[in-house]
Amino acid sequence: MARIIDKEEKRCDIALSAIELFCDKGIQQTSIDEIAKSAGVAKGTIYLYFKNKEEIVFAIWDIFAGRHRDAFAKRVRDDMSAKEKILEFYNFSECDEDQNKEQVLMLYQHFVSSMLIDKTGLYTTYFESFFQEDYDFLSSALNEGIKRGEFQVDNIDLLINTIIMLLKGILVRAKASNMGFVEAQSTLIKHINYLLDIGTRKEP
Amino acid sequence: MARIIDKEEKRCDIALSAIELFCDKGIQQTSIDEIAKSAGVAKGTIYLYFKNKEEIVFAIWDIFAGRHRDAFAKRVRDDMSAKEKILEFYNFSECDEDQNKEQVLMLYQHFVSSMLIDKTGLYTTYFESFFQEDYDFLSSALNEGIKRGEFQVDNIDLLINTIIMLLKGILVRAKASNMGFVEAQSTLIKHINYLLDIGTRKEP
Amino acid sequence: MARIIDKEEKRCDIALSAIELFCDKGIQQTSIDEIAKSAGVAKGTIYLYFKNKEEIVFAIWDIFAGRHRDAFAKRVRDDMSAKEKILEFYNFSECDEDQNKEQVLMLYQHFVSSMLIDKTGLYTTYFESFFQEDYDFLSSALNEGIKRGEFQVDNIDLLINTIIMLLKGILVRAKASNMGFVEAQSTLIKHINYLLDIGTRKEP
Amino acid sequence: MARIIDKEEKRCDIALSAIELFCDKGIQQTSIDEIAKSAGVAKGTIYLYFKNKEEIVFAIWDIFAGRHRDAFAKRVRDDMSAKEKILEFYNFSECDEDQNKEQVLMLYQHFVSSMLIDKTGLYTTYFESFFQEDYDFLSSALNEGIKRGEFQVDNIDLLINTIIMLLKGILVRAKASNMGFVEAQSTLIKHINYLLDIGTRKEP
DNA sequence: TATGAATGAGCATTCATTCAT
DNA sequence: AATGAATGAATGCTCATTCAT
Numbered sequence: 001m002a003r004i005i006d007k008e009e010k011r012c013d014i015a016l017s018a019i020e021l022f023c024d025k026g027i028q029q030t031s032i033d034e035i036a037k038s039a040g041v042a043k044g045t046i047y048l049y050f051k052n053k054e055e056i057v058f059a060i061w062d063i064f065a066g067r068h069r070d071a072f073a074k075r076v077r078d079d080m081s082a083k084e085k086i087l088e089f090y091n092f093s094e095c096d097e098d099q100n101k102e103q104v105l106m107l108y109q110h111f112v113s114s115m116l117i118d119k120t121g122l123y124t125t126y127f128e129s130f131f132q133e134d135y136d137f138l139s140s141a142l143n144e145g146i147k148r149g150e151f152q153v154d155n156i157d158l159l160i161n162t163i164i165m166l167l168k169g170i171l172v173r174a175k176a177s178n179m180g181f182v183e184a185q186s187t188l189i190k191h192i193n194y195l196l197d198i199g200t201r202k203e204p
Numbered sequence: 205m206a207r208i209i210d211k212e213e214k215r216c217d218i219a220l221s222a223i224e225l226f227c228d229k230g231i232q233q234t235s236i237d238e239i240a241k242s243a244g245v246a247k248g249t250i251y252l253y254f255k256n257k258e259e260i261v262f263a264i265w266d267i268f269a270g271r272h273r274d275a276f277a278k279r280v281r282d283d284m285s286a287k288e289k290i291l292e293f294y295n296f297s298e299c300d301e302d303q304n305k306e307q308v309l310m311l312y313q314h315f316v317s318s319m320l321i322d323k324t325g326l327y328t329t330y331f332e333s334f335f336q337e338d339y340d341f342l343s344s345a346l347n348e349g350i351k352r353g354e355f356q357v358d359n360i361d362l363l364i365n366t367i368i369m370l371l372k373g374i375l376v377r378a379k380a381s382n383m384g385f386v387e388a389q390s391t392l393i394k395h396i397n398y399l400l401d402i403g404t405r406k407e408p
Numbered sequence: 409m410a411r412i413i414d415k416e417e418k419r420c421d422i423a424l425s426a427i428e429l430f431c432d433k434g435i436q437q438t439s440i441d442e443i444a445k446s447a448g449v450a451k452g453t454i455y456l457y458f459k460n461k462e463e464i465v466f467a468i469w470d471i472f473a474g475r476h477r478d479a480f481a482k483r484v485r486d487d488m489s490a491k492e493k494i495l496e497f498y499n500f501s502e503c504d505e506d507q508n509k510e511q512v513l514m515l516y517q518h519f520v521s522s523m524l525i526d527k528t529g530l531y532t533t534y535f536e537s538f539f540q541e542d543y544d545f546l547s548s549a550l551n552e553g554i555k556r557g558e559f560q561v562d563n564i565d566l567l568i569n570t571i572i573m574l575l576k577g578i579l580v581r582a583k584a585s586n587m588g589f590v591e592a593q594s595t596l597i598k599h600i601n602y603l604l605d606i607g608t609r610k611e612p
Numbered sequence: 613m614a615r616i617i618d619k620e621e622k623r624c625d626i627a628l629s630a631i632e633l634f635c636d637k638g639i640q641q642t643s644i645d646e647i648a649k650s651a652g653v654a655k656g657t658i659y660l661y662f663k664n665k666e667e668i669v670f671a672i673w674d675i676f677a678g679r680h681r682d683a684f685a686k687r688v689r690d691d692m693s694a695k696e697k698i699l700e701f702y703n704f705s706e707c708d709e710d711q712n713k714e715q716v717l718m719l720y721q722h723f724v725s726s727m728l729i730d731k732t733g734l735y736t737t738y739f740e741s742f743f744q745e746d747y748d749f750l751s752s753a754l755n756e757g758i759k760r761g762e763f764q765v766d767n768i769d770l771l772i773n774t775i776i777m778l779l780k781g782i783l784v785r786a787k788a789s790n791m792g793f794v795e796a797q798s799t800l801i802k803h804i805n806y807l808l809d810i811g812t813r814k815e816p
Numbered sequence: 817t818a819t820g821a822a823t824g825a826g827c828a829t830t831c832a833t834t835c836a837t
Numbered sequence: 838a839a840t841g842a843a844t845g846a847a848t849g850c851t852c853a854t855t856c857a858t
Contacts, residue, residue, distance in 0.1 A: 005821065026321045032849055042823045047850065109320045116317035116379050117230050127380040158398045162366075165373030165395070172372040173365075175320050176331040191369070194362045198402040235831055246840045251833070434729050436640075439852055450819045455854070521728035524721045524787050525638045535788040566806045570774075573781030573803070580780040583728050584739040599777070602770045606810040617842065643827060654844045659829070823855080827848100834844080 011049045014039040015059040023103040027057055027110045054122050061111065061126070064104065071095045082145025083196050089137060090167070090188055092181075101181040109175050112168065134164045151200035159199040166191055215253045218243040219263040227307035231261055231314045258326050265315065265330070268308065269337075275299045286349025287400050293341060294371070294396055297389055305385040313379050316372065338368045355404035363403040370395055419457045422447045423467040431511035435465055435518045462530050469519065469534070472512065473541075479503045490553025491604050497545060498575070498600055501593055509589040517583050520576065542572045559608035567607040574599055623661045626651040627671040635715040639669055639722045666734050673723065673738070676716065677745075683707045694757025695808050701749060702779070702804055705797055713793040721787050724780065746776045763812035771811040778803055 017039040021030045032053060036043045050056050075088055092104065115123040138160045145151055153159055167188065174184040221243040225234045236257060240247040254260050276293055284292065296305065319327035342364045349355055357363055371392065378388040425447040429438045440461060444451040458464050483496055500509065523531040546568045553559055561567055575596065582592040629651040633642045644665060648655040662668050687700055704713065727735040750772040757763055765771055779800065786796035 007821095026323075028321070031847080036824095043849090044824065044851075045822055048821070053849070112376055113317040113320035116313045116320075116376065117232065118379075119230070124380055124382065131377065131380055155398065158395065162370060162395055162398065165377050166366060166369050167373065168376040169369030169371065169373030172316055172320065172376070173335065173369050175322075176328055176335055178328065191362065191366055194359065194366065236833080237831070240841095247832090247842095248834080248840055249838080252838070257832070434731075436729065440854080441852070444820095451821095451853090452819055452855080453817080456817070461853070517728045520784055521725040524725035524728075524784065525640070526787075527638075532788055532790065539785065539788055563806065566803065569785075570778060570803055570806065573778050573785050574774060575781065576784035577777030577779065577781030580724055580728065580784070581743065581777050583730075584736055584743055586736065599770065599774055602767065602774065619842095644829080645827075648845095655828090656830080656845065657843055660842065665828075819856105819858085821855105821857090823852100826851090830847090831844100832846105834842105835840105836842090837840085 007049065011059065012063065014041065014046060014049055015056055015063060018056050019060055019103060019107065022057070022060070022110060023100075023106045027053075027114055054120075057111065057114070058122075058126055060107070064107075065130075067096045067099075068092070082141045082148070082150050083193075085141050086138065086163075086196065087189060087192060089141070090192055091185070093185055101185075105171075105174065105181045105184055109171055112171055131164060134167070135160055138163060145200075151202055153200050155199075159195065162199070163192060163195055166195065211253070215263065216267065218245065218250065218253055219260055219267060222260050223264055223307065223311070226261070226264070226314065227304070227310050231257075231311075231318060258324075261315065261318070262326075262330055264311070268311075269334075271303075272296070272299050285354050286345045286352070287354070287397075289345050290342065290367075290400065291393060291396060293345075294392055295389070296385075305389075309375075309378065309385045309388055313375055316375055335368060338371070339364055342367060349404075355406055357404050359403075363399065366403070367396060367399055370399065415457070419467060420471065422449065422454060422457055423464055423471060426464050427468055427511065427515065430465070430468070430518065431508070431514050435461075435515075435522055462528075465519065465522070466530075466534055468515070472515075473538075475507075476500070476503050490549045490556070490558055491601075493549050494546065494571075494604065495597060495600060497549075498596055499593070500589075509593075513579075513582065513589045513592055517579055520579055539572060542575070543568055546571060553608075559610055561608050563607075567603065570607070571600060571603055574603065619661065623671065624675065626653065626658065626661055627668055627675060630668050631672055631715060631719065634669070634672070634722060635712075635718045639665075639726055666732075669723065669726070670734075670738055672719070676719075677742075679708045679711075680704070693762055694753045694760070695762070695805075697753050698750065698775075698808065699801060699804060701753070702800055703797070704793075713797075717783075717786065717793045717796055721783055724783055743776060746779070747772055750775060757812075763814055765812050767811075771807065774811070775804060775807055778807065 014035070018030070018035045021034055021038055025034075032046055033043055035056065036046050039046070046056075050059065071094060072089055075091075075094060076085055080088065092101065095104075111123075112127075115127045118124050139156070142153055142156055142160065146153060146156075170184060170188050170191070173179070174187070179187065218239065222234070222239045225238055225242055236250055237247055239260065240250050243250075250260075254263070275298060279292055279298060280289055296308065299308075315327075316331075319331045322328050343360070346357055346360055346364065350357060350360075374388060374392050374395070377383070378391070383391065422443065426438070426443045429442055429446055433442075440454055441451055443464065444454050447454075454464075458467070479502060480497055483502060484493055488496065500512065503512075519531075520535075523535045526532050547564070550561055550564055550568065554561060554564075578592060578596050578599070581587070582595070587595065626647070630642070630647045633646055633650055637646075644658055645655055647668065648658050651658070658668075662671065683706060684701055687703075687706060688697055692700065704716065707716075723735075724739075727739045730736050751768070754765055754768055754772065758765060758768075782796060782800050782803070785791070786799070791799065
């Protein structure tokens with residue numbers, strides 16, 4: 001009988017051990033060799049779990065996205081207002097206590113960087129789905145707020161898209177202005193708050 | 205004296221001939237060799253005019269930024285409202301008739317990509333100055349609008365920063381959603397319009 | 409006893425399933441992994457039946473050689489002339505109706521290719537035996553023809569060797585000239601015919 | 613001004629220094645790294661003179677073919693018979709006194725080996741031209757012999773092709789039978805002699 | 817018997833930069 | 838000023854074979 005191995009777990013182990021490297025050196029600049037060493041396996045083993053380097057990047061993002069979803073699901077309460085829910089959704093501080101948040105921010109920036117020059121469409125496709133998720137969440141949250149009479153929104157589509165793009169723009173600004181995670185996070189919250197305030201009207 | 209003019213001119217020539225290559229293949233993927241060939245000089249000559257590859261990129265941006273400034277200066281009129289001025293500032297369609305706009309968009313995306321993973325601080329510093337220029341322009345335009353009684357703004361700093369970050373966010377979105385220049389430009393105008401509308405109040 | 413028969417059968421199964429792969433992609437370019445998958449066994453299992461990749465190649469040739477021998481034995485008739493027998497011996501068209509002949513030609517070329525750069529002597533030894541078989545067959549056929557008074561041969565050894573080497577030369581030519589099986593086969597027959605004609609004399 | 617270099621000479625130097633390696637280890641098994649080291653240049657330098665590994669192989673053959681042509685041109689005399697000319701043409705012993713003949717034989721075998729499994733068509737095309745050269749030479753030599761009344765040939769095309777294919781077949785046989793250059797050369801001469809004898813008729 | 821996870825050596829090619837001329 | 842020859846580090850991926858189970 002063959003060795004018994006939880007493939008999914010090992011896949012995850014390798015992906016996680018690549019995070020630090022990607023953050024420190026960048027995705028492009030991290031070699032498979034280094035990932036293998038850091039994961040404590042041979043180079044060839046990497047390819048038993050990932051078809052190529054990109055898959056490792058995506059695996060990391062799947063892990064992070066999963067954690068974010070789970071953490072949000074835990075924190076969200078039915079009695080929260082729509083605005084509270086949205087602010088909670090974009091509060092990454094509580095996401096994963098063990099995870100170095102500066103790394104997450106950097107990794108996100110590296111990821112966007114790769115996407116921006118992606119020729120293959122792999123990154124682009126993957127990224128597009130993030131936009132969609134954001135859209136769906138914001139749309140349902142805002143509509144719920146409207147239904148509950150919390151506020152009125154004149155142009156819901158424009159508001160949603162502005163928030164989504166703001167989110168991406170903050171990543172760029174954070175890098176250019178040398179912001180760390182804490183500052184970036186508070187900037188994000190401040191601006192979402194602002195957008196929700198100016199984009200909605202309270203019932204008279 | 206003549207030498208200095210010549211030198212500046214040749215620098216510009218080389219930078220301009222690199223634009224097409226950078227747009228077609230990406231900054232990363234364009235070799236100095238190719239730039240030299242396309243500029244009609246020897247590889248070593250490049251290094252007489254630029255310290256390294258990055259400097260060429262920055263030189264291109266200086267050119268583009270200059271064109272943008274000039275074109276805006278020509279189009280702006282004193283009798284324009286603040287809103288009109290801002291919308292005109294972010295209208296890149298009229299910037300340079302000979303320049304392929306799709307290329308500019310792509311190059312911008314490549315530029316942001318490089319900045320996001322920049323370790324040296326070269327890109328970051330350069331990029332930060334763009335933010336500052338945007339801030340200064342928006343600040344003066346909005347304050348002028350307020351002075352003229354066109355509108356009132358409750359939180360001018362937040363509004364400016366939101367617009368600036370939106371601008372960067374649209375670049376990311378444009379790539380992820382496979383937008384061309386025209387669509388990206390109209391999305392930008394639409395959202396700036398929206399932000400100016402919801403972020404300002406008309407006098408009663 | 410049953411075990412041994414099973415073992416031989418499985419060995420054969422694996423070898424046969426490797427044929428298509430070798431033909432399609434070349435011996436060098438076919439991985440053990442692919443052979444295993446195509447044979448429906450695990451990679452390690454291959455090594456229970458073959459010491460290494462070469463052995464699979466030889467096993468295939470043993471199969472092909474056997475088929476050739478059997479098919480010839482079936483087709484040859486005692487009342488055939490020596491020339492007819494020789495031409496029939498080198499008629500591979502009738503060998504194995506189910507086997508793709510283009511594949512056999514290609515595989516033969518791959519086999520010769522491996523032999524030509526063989527350092528281990530494995531291929532060389534194996535190949536030498538083919539020469540010997542050819543020699544023995546041609547020798548006995550020609551001597552029988554002489555005994556029967558069909559023709560006289562002045563230098564039987566040179567004639568035999570010329571035919572044998574021609575056979576190998578045609579494989580090389582077929583590749584260089586992009587011949588398929590049908591053309592290669594007819595070229596072979598034409599030349600053997602020619603050599604037998606000019607290398608023998610009819611009794612006055 | 614740039615360093616002055618005889619590019620053609622350096623190209624030749626690199627190619628020649630690769631011969632020993634190709635012979636010792638095979639074309640496939642020789643790495644660019646080794647060729648560079650043996651030529652005393654850096655790896656990248658190789659690519660200033662050759663587009664890829666294949667080009668080195670072809671350069672070597674161009675050199676060998678040139679030497680063969682030159683040496684033959686020197687040795688051939690107008691008063692030689694057609695048969696003498698042909699035998700001289702295929703006498704590689706006198707070709708290049710400084711060149712290790714065993715290496716040439718081995719290299720030829722490696723070359724044919726590469727050609728036999730060539731997917732790109734590079735080798736195949738190159739090799740086909742050798743066939744053509746051989747054909748043209750044999751054709752003109754035989755026709756001259758006929759014109760001069762040295763002999764008559766019934767089927768000149770078949771004779772030429774048989775000789776050409778024999779030439780390739782001997783390479784295969786030489787490897788399989790572990791022949792060195794001397795034995796292979798004498799086998800070649802013996803068989804060409806034989807073929808010319810049985811393929812031609814003296815005038816009555 | 818059979819499995820399949822793990823290994824790790826091996827390799828062609830690109831390219832920014834230097835520097836002798 | 839200009840050239841362009843030379844450098845050599847850097848890297849993703851394949852695959853025959855082994856061996857613990």
